[in-house]
Amino acid sequence: MTLxxxxxxxxxxxxxxxxxxxxxxARWRKADLNLLHEWGLGGRRFGxxxxxxxxxxxxxxxxxxxxxxxxxxxxGAMGFFAVPYTILIYPILYLVFPRLWAIAHxxxxxxxxxxxxxxxxxxxxxxxxxxxxxxxxxxxIALQLVGMExxxxxxxxxxxxxxxxxxxxxxxxxxxxxxxxxGLRAPALIAIVKDVLIFVTVxxxxxxxxxxxxxxxxxFASVPAEKLTLTPPSGxxxxxxxxxxxxxxxxxxxxxxxxxxxxxILSSSSGNVIRRNAALLAAYSFILGLIALxxxxxxxxxxxxxxxxxAGFAQYGPNFAxxxxxxxxxxxxxxxxxxxxxxxGALVPAAIMSxxxxxxxxxxxxxxxxxxxxSQADEARMAKIVSLVVKIGAVVFILxxxxxxxxxxxxxxxxxxxxxxxxxxxGLYTRSFNALxxxxxxxxxxxxxxxxxxxxxxxxxxxxxxxxxVTLPGYAALYSVVINFLLAAAxxxxxxxxxxxxxxxxxx
Amino acid sequence: MTRAKKKRGWLSYWPRLLxxxxxxxxxxxxxxxxxxxxxxxxxxxxWYQLGWILLGAAVVLLVHVIDTRITHVTESSRKRLEATxxxxxxx
Numbered sequence: 001m002t003l004x005x006x007x008x009x010x011x012x013x014x015x016x017x018x019x020x021x022x023x024x025x026a027r028w029r030k031a032d033l034n035l036l037h038e039w040g041l042g043g044r045r046f047g048x049x050x051x052x053x054x055x056x057x058x059x060x061x062x063x064x065x066x067x068x069x070x071x072x073x074x075x076g077a078m079g080f081f082a083v084p085y086t087i088l089i090y091p092i093l094y095l096v097f098p099r100l101w102a103i104a105h106x107x108x109x110x111x112x113x114x115x116x117x118x119x120x121x122x123x124x125x126x127x128x129x130x131x132x133x134x135x136x137x138x139x140x141i142a143l144q145l146v147g148m149e150x151x152x153x154x155x156x157x158x159x160x161x162x163x164x165x166x167x168x169x170x171x172x173x174x175x176x177x178x179x180x181x182x183g184l185r186a187p188a189l190i191a192i193v194k195d196v197l198i199f200v201t202v203x204x205x206x207x208x209x210x211x212x213x214x215x216x217x218x219x220f221a222s223v224p225a226e227k228l229t230l231t232p233p234s235g236x237x238x239x240x241x242x243x244x245x246x247x248x249x250x251x252x253x254x255x256x257x258x259x260x261x262x263x264x265i266l267s268s269s270s271g272n273v274i275r276r277n278a279a280l281l282a283a284y285s286f287i288l289g290l291i292a293l294x295x296x297x298x299x300x301x302x303x304x305x306x307x308x309x310x311a312g313f314a315q316y317g318p319n320f321a322x323x324x325x326x327x328x329x330x331x332x333x334x335x336x337x338x339x340x341x342x343x344x345g346a347l348v349p350a351a352i353m354s355x356x357x358x359x360x361x362x363x364x365x366x367x368x369x370x371x372x373x374x375s376q377a378d379e380a381r382m383a384k385i386v387s388l389v390v391k392i393g394a395v396v397f398i399l400x401x402x403x404x405x406x407x408x409x410x411x412x413x414x415x416x417x418x419x420x421x422x423x424x425x426x427g428l429y430t431r432s433f434n435a436l437x438x439x440x441x442x443x444x445x446x447x448x449x450x451x452x453x454x455x456x457x458x459x460x461x462x463x464x465x466x467x468x469x470v471t472l473p474g475y476a477a478l479y480s481v482v483i484n485f486l487l488a489a490a491x492x493x494x495x496x497x498x499x500x501x502x503x504x505x506x507x508x
Numbered sequence: 509m510t511r512a513k514k515k516r517g518w519l520s521y522w523p524r525l526l527x528x529x530x531x532x533x534x535x536x537x538x539x540x541x542x543x544x545x546x547x548x549x550x551x552x553x554x555w556y557q558l559g560w561i562l563l564g565a566a567v568v569l570l571v572h573v574i575d576t577r578i579t580h581v582t583e584s585s586r587k588r589l590e591a592t593x594x595x596x597x598x599x
Binding site (some may be wrong): 077080083084086087088090091094095215216217218219220221228229230232241244245248249272275276278279280282283285286289290293 | 524527530531534535536537538541542543546548549550551553554557558560561562564565567568569571572575576
């Protein structure tokens with residue numbers, strides 16, 4: 001591939017614009033950025049509109065835009081589970097998170113670990129939360145780099161080797177610098193630009209590309225019939241039906257437990273902002289549904305058979321489907337806009353994720369275990385430094401380790417993060433659960449979920465569970481969190497009793 | 509003040525039961541795993557789920573509107589109760 005000059009100029013110009021915006025953001029709704037809740041939560045003052053952009057930019061990441069259509073492109077109907085998943089997240093957001101916001105606001109919690117520490121009075125449970133959050137988010141940040149790398153490669157920059165990584169490293173230095181100075185205000189402001197670009201790109205794509213390919217009828221007609229629907233179950237297995245449903249439900253339950261989603265939610269200014277957004281964020285889901293269809297458009301356009309893109313597919317696999325489709329369908333200048341949308345779409349979540357990890361490390365490891373007496377300014381300074389370390393870690397991760405590992409780790413991340421659900425959910429309504437029981441449930445769920453993924457060779461998170469001779473292939477995260485919850489519920493009363501007895505005996 | 513606000517009976521949360529609808533619709537996969545009827549060349553499997561994005565948002569919006577009505581009504585009756593100081597008037 002040769003370098004596409006027009007596209008690159010547009011791409012670089014848009015990138016410079018958001019860089020400037022990232023630094024200017026420090027002065028937006030000016031406040032003392034030496035306080036952690038100002039730097040790391042934007043002062044909890046984001047209203048409905050900013051929260052909409054921030055959460056939208058946060059949850060619908062560059063990797064989603066590359067990976068969902070790639071999955072549809074490669075596997076057909078099964079990849080479309082992303083759609084029911086995005087439908088189910090909003091009732092969950094509405095039911096759970098305004099209440100969590102109210103508790104966190106009243107008690108000054110910055111992270112989910114702060115919240116469980118306070119609700120169940122357990123430092124160990126909070127530590128488990130902080131570690132799970134950081135470990136599950138790191139590969140997610142790395143995958144944002146994958147999304148960025150694919151479009152930079154598609155612009156025609158030489159791929160592979162150290163030279164191939166230079167654009168990516170520059171992008172991340174820029175990202176690290178403005179996150180350090182502006183905190184959560186930077187991604188919040190950049191998210192607005194990112195979303196405008198994404199909306200323009202997607203609307204252009206769903207109008208222009210089908211027109212070129214002869215309409216939606218022709219697009220679906222060119223997709224092999226076995227890809228168009230799920231394979232119906234046969235024999236003693238519920239087959240793809242249970243896999244599809246559990247993937248949607250499990251992913252929906254896991255999403256808002258991720259530290260970056262929690263950061264986005266806690267930065268809003270009221271519970272009603274969250275409720276309103278539970279309805280309004282559906283606009284992004286619709287965009288995601290349309291983006292998923294780009295996978296079929298890539299099949300119809302036959303980009304994988306075009307020798308011009310053979311090198312790209314060899315380098316990036318199905319992830320190259322959407323960039324190739326854009327290159328084949330759009331004029332150069334618009335390719336620049338579309339690719340910038342994806343690259344900036346990687347910056348926003350990567351910034352929020354690194355801030356969320358920094359908040360977790362500072363609040364729940366540094367202040368809790370290392371320096372309990374640190375001042376508020378120390379706390380904010382530490383968080384800023386950690387946000388840099390996290391990003392350097394992600395870059396090293398992607399440069400040093402094969403990409404397949406990042407994807408496998410992200411898959412495991414989903415299984416690990418969902419184990420935080422029982423304490424968070426129970427904590428909303430009761431404080432009477434035994435912290436040790438919750439901790440045991442967490443450990444068991446994490447171990448079993450990891451085992452289930454390992455049994456599939458870390459290639460898939462769908463585990464064929466056998467109950468009474470019927471095989472129920474389903475999302476390992478969902479199965480393991482059920483065990484987590486049952487174990488916590490069963491162990492809580494006896495452990496409580498033991499704790500009360502030993503307290504009584506020491507008192508007497 | 510905040511105490512009184514929290515006292516909202518379980519029954520007043522009934523609108524949230526509406527959330528069962530999108531869950532049942534989406535998790536009952538066999539109900540939509542087919543090609544026909546097509547809509548403008550798009551198989552049922554796809555346009556049905558895309559349509560549910562809008563329906564799902566409508567359900568959330570509906571619950572939110574009913575919820576705010578309920579809070580509004582209970583809040584205003586509580587305020588009237590406090591202002592008149594004659595509980596018998598309303599109860």
